[in-house]
Amino acid sequence: MIEIARFAxxxxxxxxxxxxxxxxFTPTLGGAEHAKADPLILQALGWIRLSxxxxxxxxxxxxxxxxxSGAESLEAEAEPQPLMVPDxxxxxxxxxxxxxxxxxxxx
Numbered sequence: 001m002i003e004i005a006r007f008a009x010x011x012x013x014x015x016x017x018x019x020x021x022x023x024x025f026t027p028t029l030g031g032a033e034h035a036k037a038d039p040l041i042l043q044a045l046g047w048i049r050l051s052x053x054x055x056x057x058x059x060x061x062x063x064x065x066x067x068x069s070g071a072e073s074l075e076a077e078a079e080p081q082p083l084m085v086p087d088x089x090x091x092x093x094x095x096x097x098x099x100x101x102x103x104x105x106x107x
Contacts, residue, residue: 001051001052001053001054002051002053002054002057003049003050003051004050004051004052004057004060004061004064005049005050006046006047006049007047008047008048010029010032010035010036010039010042010048013029013032013048013050014032016064017029019067020052020060020063020064023063025056025060026052026053026056027050027051027060028050028051028052029048029049029050029051030048030049030050030051031045031046031048032048035048
């Protein structure tokens, strides 16, 4: 196993390992379980170590570099504009009042 990266955040390391696994690599995380149990020990452990088998090291390192550089980042979409609904509060009140008046007058 060859270490290809270190992470200061256990969850960032898990995301990277999961992505590499989805790409067909077989990553392992060293120290992740200790860091989850006691976050203060993380620095003493030397951070979270992401390792892959020797034959996958070069390709996995290149893939991780590509992901960190934003090779697959999504473009920011324009924020959707709120749907403009006409204000019908006054006509609704007048209609309800007129219906109530007609009901009372019909008695």
